[in-house]
Amino acid sequence: MVNNGNKEFVSGIKDSIPIALGYLSVSFGFGIMAVSSGLTLFRAVLISMTCLTSAGQVAGLTVITSGGTLPEMAIAQLIINLRYSLMSISLSQKLDGSFGLKDRLICSFGITDEVFAVASGRSREVTKQYLYGLIIMPYTAWALGTLLGAAAGEILPDMLKAALGIAIYGMFTAIFVPAARKAVGVLAVVLLAAGLSCVIRYVPLFKGVSSGFSIIICTVAAALFGALVFPVKKEEGSGQ
Amino acid sequence: MRFYLLLAVMAVVTYLVRMVPFVAFRKKISSAFVSSFLYYVPYAVLGAMTVPAVFYSTGSALSAAVGFGCCLVPAFMGKSLITVALTASTAALAAEGIMALIK
Numbered sequence: 001m002v003n004n005g006n007k008e009f010v011s012g013i014k015d016s017i018p019i020a021l022g023y024l025s026v027s028f029g030f031g032i033m034a035v036s037s038g039l040t041l042f043r044a045v046l047i048s049m050t051c052l053t054s055a056g057q058v059a060g061l062t063v064i065t066s067g068g069t070l071p072e073m074a075i076a077q078l079i080i081n082l083r084y085s086l087m088s089i090s091l092s093q094k095l096d097g098s099f100g101l102k103d104r105l106i107c108s109f110g111i112t113d114e115v116f117a118v119a120s121g122r123s124r125e126v127t128k129q130y131l132y133g134l135i136i137m138p139y140t141a142w143a144l145g146t147l148l149g150a151a152a153g154e155i156l157p158d159m160l161k162a163a164l165g166i167a168i169y170g171m172f173t174a175i176f177v178p179a180a181r182k183a184v185g186v187l188a189v190v191l192l193a194a195g196l197s198c199v200i201r202y203v204p205l206f207k208g209v210s211s212g213f214s215i216i217i218c219t220v221a222a223a224l225f226g227a228l229v230f231p232v233k234k235e236e237g238s239g240q
Numbered sequence: 241m242r243f244y245l246l247l248a249v250m251a252v253v254t255y256l257v258r259m260v261p262f263v264a265f266r267k268k269i270s271s272a273f274v275s276s277f278l279y280y281v282p283y284a285v286l287g288a289m290t291v292p293a294v295f296y297s298t299g300s301a302l303s304a305a306v307g308f309g310c311c312l313v314p315a316f317m318g319k320s321l322i323t324v325a326l327t328a329s330t331a332a333l334a335a336e337g338i339m340a341l342i343k
Contacts, residue, residue: 021322022320022321022322025321025322025325026321026325029325039243043243043247046247047247047250050247050250050251051250051251051254052254053254055282055285055286055289056250056254057250058289059285059289060246060247060250062289063246063250064243064246064247068246070245070246070249073246073249073250073253074249074253077249077250077253077254077257078253078257079281080281080285081253081254081257081258082257082278082281083278083279083281083282084254084257084258085257085258085260085261085278086261086275086278087258088258088259088260088261088262089261089262091262092261092262101263104259104262104263105259105263107262108255108258108259108262108263109255109258109259111258111262113282158299159299159333159336159337159340160333162297162298162299162303162332162336163298163303163307163329163330163332163333163336164329165297165298166294166297166298166304166307166308166328166329166332167325167326167328167329168297168325169290169293169294169297169308169328170307170308170311170315170321170324170325170326170327170328170329171321171322171324171325172286172289172290173290173308173311173312173315173324173328174311174314174315174319174320174321174323174324174325175282175283175286175321176283176286176287176290177312177315177316178315178316178318179283180283181316181318185280186280186283189280189283189284189287190283190284190286190287191287192284192287193283193284193285193286193287193288194287194288194290194291194292195291196288197287197288197289197291197292197293198291198292201292202292214288215285215288215289218284218287218288219281219284219285219288220284221284222280222283222284222287222288223277223278223280223281223283223284224277226276226277226279226280226283226284227273227274227276227277227279227280228273230276231272231273231276232272232275232276232279232280233272
């Protein structure tokens with residue numbers, strides 16, 4: 001039994017390597033972004049260690065640096081991370097009997113888009129050893145990448161830092177462009193969200209709308225539009 | 241102090257959003273509308289956060305536009321996150337360099 005548990009853990013670790021490598025680079029971008037917008041290295045890493053969410057953290061950083069309020073932060077995180085609820089529900093159906101309350105409390109912290117995708121793509125039931133194995137390296141890589149990015153951001157020359165500052169947007173682009181290519185609904189949602197975001201940014205009427213709330217408004221409006229005009233069939237609706 | 245309050249709210253909300261359904265829910269969401277909405281949320285977030293913010297992410301809107309424009313190509317081809325990101329950075333850096341030379 002112990003052996004089997006070990007095997008499951010190792011299998012989780014193996015499956016997580018591509019995720020961890022990806023996180024290392026995304027969080028590197030976040031680290032640079034965080035120190036460029038005035039945060040200390042310690043705070044940048046602290047955010048990554050307590051939150052573990054790329055889009056949520058970038059939005060959170062925006063709220064922090066633009067002098068946003070606590071309710072603004074709460075609503076922004078709720079909306080942006082709402083998809084995790086769906087993933088949690090979906091994944092909870094795939095767990096084997098070994099999961100106690102403690103394991104659920106710990107593992108739920110590590111549910112991200114990629115972890116969810118890999119765990120739910122598994123043909124067998126998900127054991128707790130497997131899930132722990134799947135989460136530990138991506139979590140570590142996320143914190144480590146932030147540390148390296150923040151350190152790089154503090155020492156690199158401005159020109160290089162500026163060039164790396166665009167990296168995280170490149171990563172966002174790498175996520176939504178292929179998805180938009182496959183599904184016209186995603187294309188419409190991305191374009192609408194981007195368009196609304198520009199309207200709120202440049203039209204004087206919306207000058208009072210903070211950047212955190214802008215993300216909330218654009219997200220809700222564009223996702224509602226998508227759900228109304230391009231409803232997704234059940235199978236595709238599981239995030240990722 | 242304000243930072244730590246905001247961080248606490250951010251971390252707690254993010255955790256609860258994941259934890260509560262994982263511990264409590266056993267049923268699947270049956271509403272096609274709700275699951276469609278949740279399906280589109282990540283893409284809407286990324287779209288709203290990328291445009292127009294990407295154009296302010298480097299020294300100038302011009303180099304950022306070059307970087308963003310260039311990275312659309314590997315993104316369209318379905319290349320990995322790191323490839324697309326490095327394309328954006330390299331192109332932006334090259335544009336900054338050329339602009340510095342012209343000046």
